[in-house]
Amino acid sequence: MTRTLSITALIFLAGFAGACAKMLGLEQERENHAFEHRAHVVEGINCLQCHAGIQFTGEEGPVHFPTTEDCVACHEEPHNPDTCGDCHGRARNRHAAEMARRHLRFSHELHNQEGAGDCIRCHVNVTVDSDYVRVKHPTCFSCHTHKGQFFSRDCGGCHIDLPGEMTLPESHVVHDGNFLREHGVQANAQADLCTTCHTQRQCAACHGVTVPTIPSRFRFDEPMRQTMHRANFISVHNQEAAADPGQCVVCHSELFCVDCHTRLGISGQNPVRGNPHPPGWSGPPGSSNTHGQAARLDPLSCASCHSGAGEALCVSCHVVGGPGGNPHPPGFNSRLDIRNDLPCRLCHLGGP
Amino acid sequence: MLLLAAPQSPAAAQPHSLSAELWGQLEPNVGLIVLEGSTRKYPYVEAEGLIWAGAGSPQIGLRDNQMTVEALVLNVKVRDPKGISDTRLGRFILSTGAVRAVHVDGGHMILRAPSKTNFEIFGGVPVEGDIDGRRYDWIAGGRISQGLGKIGVLGASYYNRYNSGQRSDEEVGADFALRPAHWLEMAAKFSWEIVNPGLVEVLATLSSATANGKVRGEVFATKRDPVRMLQQTSLFTVLGSPGTLRTGANLFWRSAPRLDFWLEGAAAEAQHTWGWVGYFRTVLRTDDEGKGRVLGEIRRQAIPSVANWTGFRVAAVIPVYKDHDNTVGLMPEVEVVLPDERSSETGLVWPWGRLALRYQHIKGWTVAAAAEASSTQNVQVDVRALARVAYQRTWDGKK
Numbered sequence: 048m049t050r051t052l053s054i055t056a057l058i059f060l061a062g063f064a065g066a067c068a069k070m071l072g073l074e075q076e077r078e079n080h081a082f083e084h085r086a087h088v089v090e091g092i093n094c095l096q097c098h099a100g101i102q103f104t105g106e107e108g109p110v111h112f113p114t115t116e117d118c119v120a121c122h123e124e125p126h127n128p129d130t131c132g133d134c135h136g137r138a139r140n141r142h143a144a145e146m147a148r149r150h151l152r153f154s155h156e157l158h159n160q161e162g163a164g165d166c167i168r169c170h171v172n173v174t175v176d177s178d179y180v181r182v183k184h185p186t187c188f189s190c191h192t193h194k195g196q197f198f199s200r201d202c203g204g205c206h207i208d209l210p211g212e213m214t215l216p217e218s219h220v221v222h223d224g225n226f227l228r229e230h231g232v233q234a235n236a237q238a239d240l241c242t243t244c245h246t247q248r249q250c251a252a253c254h255g256v257t258v259p260t261i262p263s264r265f266r267f268d269e270p271m272r273q274t275m276h277r278a279n280f281i282s283v284h285n286q287e288a289a290a291d292p293g294q295c296v297v298c299h300s301e302l303f304c305v306d307c308h309t310r311l312g313i314s315g316q317n318p319v320r321g322n323p324h325p326p327g328w329s330g331p332p333g334s335s336n337t338h339g340q341a342a343r344l345d346p347l348s349c350a351s352c353h354s355g356a357g358e359a360l361c362v363s364c365h366v367v368g369g370p371g372g373n374p375h376p377p378g379f380n381s382r383l384d385i386r387n388d389l390p391c392r393l394c395h396l397g398g399p
Numbered sequence: 400m401l402l403l404a405a406p407q408s409p410a411a412a413q414p415h416s417l418s419a420e421l422w423g424q425l426e427p428n429v430g431l432i433v434l435e436g437s438t439r440k441y442p443y444v445e446a447e448g449l450i451w452a453g454a455g456s457p458q459i460g461l462r463d464n465q466m467t468v469e470a471l472v473l474n475v476k477v478r479d480p481k482g483i484s485d486t487r488l489g490r491f492i493l494s495t496g497a498v499r500a501v502h503v504d505g506g507h508m509i510l511r512a513p514s515k516t517n518f519e520i521f522g523g524v525p526v527e528g529d530i531d532g533r534r535y536d537w538i539a540g541g542r543i544s545q546g547l548g549k550i551g552v553l554g555a556s557y558y559n560r561y562n563s564g565q566r567s568d569e570e571v572g573a574d575f576a577l578r579p580a581h582w583l584e585m586a587a588k589f590s591w592e593i594v595n596p597g598l599v600e601v602l603a604t605l606s607s608a609t610a611n612g613k614v615r616g617e618v619f620a621t622k623r624d625p626v627r628m629l630q631q632t633s634l635f636t637v638l639g640s641p642g643t644l645r646t647g648a649n650l651f652w653r654s655a656p657r658l659d660f661w662l663e664g665a666a667a668e669a670q671h672t673w674g675w676v677g678y679f680r681t682v683l684r685t686d687d688e689g690k691g692r693v694l695g696e697i698r699r700q701a702i703p704s705v706a707n708w709t710g711f712r713v714a715a716v717i718p719v720y721k722d723h724d725n726t727v728g729l730m731p732e733v734e735v736v737l738p739d740e741r742s743s744e745t746g747l748v749w750p751w752g753r754l755a756l757r758y759q760h761i762k763g764w765t766v767a768a769a770a771e772a773s774s775t776q777n778v779q780v781d782v783r784a785l786a787r788v789a790y791q792r793t794w795d796g797k798k
Contacts, residue, residue, distance in 0.1 A: 072656030072687060139688070149795055150414075198546055199482030199511050203441040208414040208795070224606060224617045224649050225663060232586045232602040234494050236544075236576035237552050239485065239509060246437060247472045248449050250492040254500040256526045257469040259431050259451050265422060267785050268757040268767040270714035270732040271682070271692055278712060279734035279751035282775040286706035290669045290676065291643050293600065293623030297499050300527075301629055313777060343639045344670040347625045350635040358634040376639035389565045389632040 082136035084173035084180070094166040094173070102159040110148045112141060140179045143213070147181060150211040152204070200239045209244045226273050231297070254298050292347040304351035331370065343376050358393060366394045414439065418763075418791035425784040427456030442480045448473045485509045493521055496542040496556025497572025497590035499600070499628070502526040503538065515546035525560070536561040538568075551577035560630070567630035569593040583607050592624075594631040597640065599624055613653040619665075620646040644668040645676070657684040667702055674702030685717075690728075692716045707739035723761070730755040730769075738776075745776035755785075765789040 087097070095102060097113040104111065118131045125131065132141070147153070158169070167173060169187075170180040187205075188194060196202070202209060234241050234250075252262050253275065259265070263274045270278075280287070288295050288304075295303075330336040342349045353360055364371030374394075420433040430453060437447035449471045474489030486508045493507055494500040498521075505523015512518070522539035540558025547553065553575045560568035572590035579585075587603040606617035624642045629635065647665025654660060664677035678698040685691035698710040714732040721727075736749040755769035769785040 070683070070685070071654075071658045072684070196482060198515055200485075201442060201478075201482040203439070207441075211414065211793075211795070223608065223612070223615050223651055225619075225661075228619065228621070229586075229604055229606075229617070231494075231500070232574070232588045232604055233576055234500075235496060235498070235572075235588045236554060236574040236586055238495050246447055247474060247491045248435065248437075248447060250494070250500065251449070251472045251502065254492045254494075254502060255471045256502040257471050259433070259453050259467075259469070259471075260422075260429075264424075264785070265787075267753060267769045267771075268728075268730050268755040268787065270730050270753075270755075271694060271716060277734075278714075278732055278753070279710065279736055279749065279773065282736050282749035282751065282773070283700075283706075283708055283710070283738075286700060286708060290667060290700055290702050290706035291623070291645065292669075293625040293628050293643055296625055296628040301633065301635075342635075344641055346635040346638040346641070347629070349638075350629060350633055354633060354635070361634060375637055379637070379639065389563065390634045390637055393634055 080134065080137065081140075081179075085175055088167070088173055094170075101155050104155045105157075106152055106154050108148075110141075110144050112136075112144075137179075143179070143181060146212050146214075150206070150208040152207055200243050202243050206243075227275055256300075288351075289345060289348065292345065296347065301347060301350040301354045305354070305357070308352070339374065342374075362393050366396065369394075414793060414795060416791060416793040418789060420787065420789040423786045424455075426782065429453065429455035442478055442482075444475060444477050446475045483511055490526065493523070493538075495519055495521065496540075496544075496554055496558075496574055497570045497588075497599075498538075498540065498556070498558050501538060505538075515548070517542075517544045517546070519544070519556075521558075536564065547577070550579060551575060562630050562632045565632050566594055567632040570599060582610070592627040592631070595627060595636055597624060597627050598622070598642075599627045615651040617649040618647070619649065620644070641670055642668075647677070657687070657689075658682070667700075669702050669705045672703055672705055674700070674705065676700045676702070676706075690716070690721075690726075691718045701739075708736055709739075710734055710736045725761070726759045728757045728759075730757065746774060746779070749773075749775050763791040763793070765791075 097117055098111045099117075101111040112132070115125075115131045118135075119125055127134070169182045171186065172180045184193075184197070188197075193204075196204060206212060230241075252258060252265075261274070261276045262272065263276055263278065263280070266272060276284075324338070327336055329338045349361075361371075361374070363369070365374045415436075415438040417436045418434070420431075420435075422431040422433065423429065431451055432453070433449065433451040435447075435449040437445070439445035450469065450473070451471065452466065452468045454466045470490055472490055472492075474487055474491045476485060476487045478485050486506065488506045490502070490504050491507070492500050493503045493505070495507070496519075503521075503523035503525050505521065507521040508519065510518040519542040521541065522537065524537050538558060538560040540556065542554055542556035544552050544554035554573065556572045556574070558568070558570055559566055562568075570590050570592055572588065574586075574588040576586040577584070583605075584607075585603075585605040587601070589601050590599040591597070592599045601620070601622040603621075604617060604619040606615060608615035622642060622644045624640050626636050626638070626640045645665045645667045647663065649661065649663040652660045652662075659682045661678070661680040663679075664675060667674050667676045676699065678696060680694065680696040683693045685693065692715065694712070694714040696710075696712040698712070700706040700708055712732070712734040715730065717729040717731075719727045719729050731752075731754050733750070733752040735751070737747075738745065738749065741747045751771075751773040753769050753771040755767055757765065757767040759765050765787070766789075767785075767787045771783045771785060773781050775781070
């Protein structure tokens with residue numbers, strides 16, 4: 048009985064592992080693999096035997112992938128009746144080549160005149176078992192003097208539409224990790240590099256003041272998109288703001304909070320919701336109240352409602368000589384000069 | 400005739416795109432129409448624009464029940480054919496050196512010297528949108544940077560910003576983005592306020608990845624002084640300066656061809672209190688091309704008396720139908736937030752969920768609709784419907 052159970056469990060585990068392997072892509076449904084370029088090269092088969100006509104191709108036209116008919120011309124007894132390309136050669140690499148054909152300005156015809164049919168000179172990857180044979184920059188630059196254009200981000204001469212090519216930069220920073228945190232520091236250091244692929248619209252979708260709605264709502268059908276204001280952000284936005292108020296101020300004016308809250312009726316000005324502050328928040332001088340301490344811990348929270356015209360509320364008590372007393376923290380020493388003393392003059396009336 | 404017979408100049412062939420989008424929401428009712436276009440004539444000029452009009456209940460940029468028409472982006476970039484200069488004019492996002500992304504109506508010019516030294520100058524009027532209150536007058540500054548070939552770039556910058564006739568910001572900054580080895584990248588940015596002297600922001604990141612990209616690690620530190628990030632004309636800059644600091648690490652692991660993991664943890668300081676924040680996320684692709692995906696995420700903020708909650712999120716993209724021309728997908732998404740401090744007044748759990756259905760046609764049409772429901776500390780039950788119809792036409796450039 049125990050043995051039967053053990054065997055059943057083993058069969059179940061094996062099936063489960065097999066299913067997992069298939070699901071995780073460890074065992075693919077169709078075992079497509081890199082095309083055996085190297086084996087063909089070693090056999091001395093000319094590239095043009097399979098990719099016939101590629102040498103006359105200009106900037107447009109087909110990519111000249113061999114068909115099953117081309118394969119069976121030599122492999123007269125194929126081991127499988129299916130289309131050869133289902134297994135031999137990865138679909139994603141064929142797709143990459145198609146995208147390059149569509150969005151890259153390149154003429155095989157012109158290069159064939161120079162290279163005299165020596166495909167391997169540029170497509171070095173055919174000598175290894177890889178079917179990703181797109182030529183990399185160093186190979187191009189070995190003949191073409193594009194380094195200056197590379198430095199000046201002048202990619203458009205060859206790359207008509209870099210986003211269309213769907214080629215990620217070789218650099219691994221920014222796109223792989225926590226994009227939301229990392230992209231800013233990179234964009235500040237080399238923004239012109241970012242703009243070789245990204246449009247201003249992509250920056251403005253998050254950083255734009257006049258954006259009509261946040262990206263996660265506008266593109267509600269793209270849940271995998273990384274955005275600052277993801278799904279249920281609204282329910283914790285006050286806590287996230289308190290935890291890192293500088294993060295909010297990067298994009299939003301401090302007036303943004305009160306503007307939105309007033310529009311939505313979630314503010315102290317709403318008679319139904321009433322005063323958002325807890326009991327004992329403020330009181331006459333000498334009384335125990337908590338607003339001063341809270342303000343010094345999180346002045347941006349105060350600014351988020353009481354900025355602009357709302358500052359008058361604070362000034363009415365804390366004006367020099369007023370009942371509110373000195374609002375500055377211990378050891379405060381303003382280093383604002385007389386040309387930039389607007390906040391000082393609000394309370395220090397008649398001061399120098 | 401000769402012109403017609405001549406082969407098309409490569410410079411004449413560039414991508415152009417136009418798109419129109421209708422977006423609507425029920426309860427509260429909002430309608431938007433978004434028009435977008437871009438064009439390029441290599442190597443001299445490129446232009447892009449996005450304007451929108453909307454009406455209905457208040458959203459970010461909408462006044463209640465008033466028609467609003469706005470431009471999000473509207474700019475032209477002119478380029479010297481030899482790459483000596485780039486000049487962008489119009490409405491765009493300015494982000495360089497010490498300047499944190501600012502939406503401006505203005506200009507930005509880059510001049511490149513053969514020594515790989517770049518000189519940037521910029522200026523304009525920060526966009527205020529439809530927000531009431533004080534108006535920022537203008538911003539201007541510059542940056543000088545030195546390219547180090549493949550290794551990266553070093554930069555130094557300065558800008559000032561005026562508000563109501565007074566200088567509200569005057570910052571100097573330094574930055575770099577370096578790749579000293581193919582497996583190592585680092586970038587940092589530092590900015591210092593001059594009007595109210597003190598550190599404004601330090602961002603630093605150092606990352607390393609394996610050659611096959613399956614594992615990537617990063618350490619980072621972010622220090623911000625939110626009071627100095629405010630306009631220095633604000634009354635609230637006199638209340639002291641409780642900065643925030645986050646430092647931690649992020650790990651990415653592609654454990655199987657279709658399975659990715661991210662783990663991030665950081666020590667966090669806010670309001671003179673230390674705590675931690677972090678998340679664990681996994682994405683499983685259900686096919687080799689990644690058209691179907693399932694995401695699971697746990698997020699935690701634990702900074703005592705500041706932010707204490709745990710969130711669980713599950714999302715998926717489920718391909719329902721596909722043929723050569725048409726695809727239909729289903730996108731469910733659920734997030735549940737458990738606040739540490741629970742009361743009957745604020746609710747014990749804040750759930751949120753959305754179910755979206757999308758149809759796409761190969762010719763550029765997209766039609767999507769969704770139903771959404773949530774419960775927060777402010778609204779017990781909130782149910783909404785969303786819809787989007789979009790059409791995009793792109794001219795590939797070579798045709």
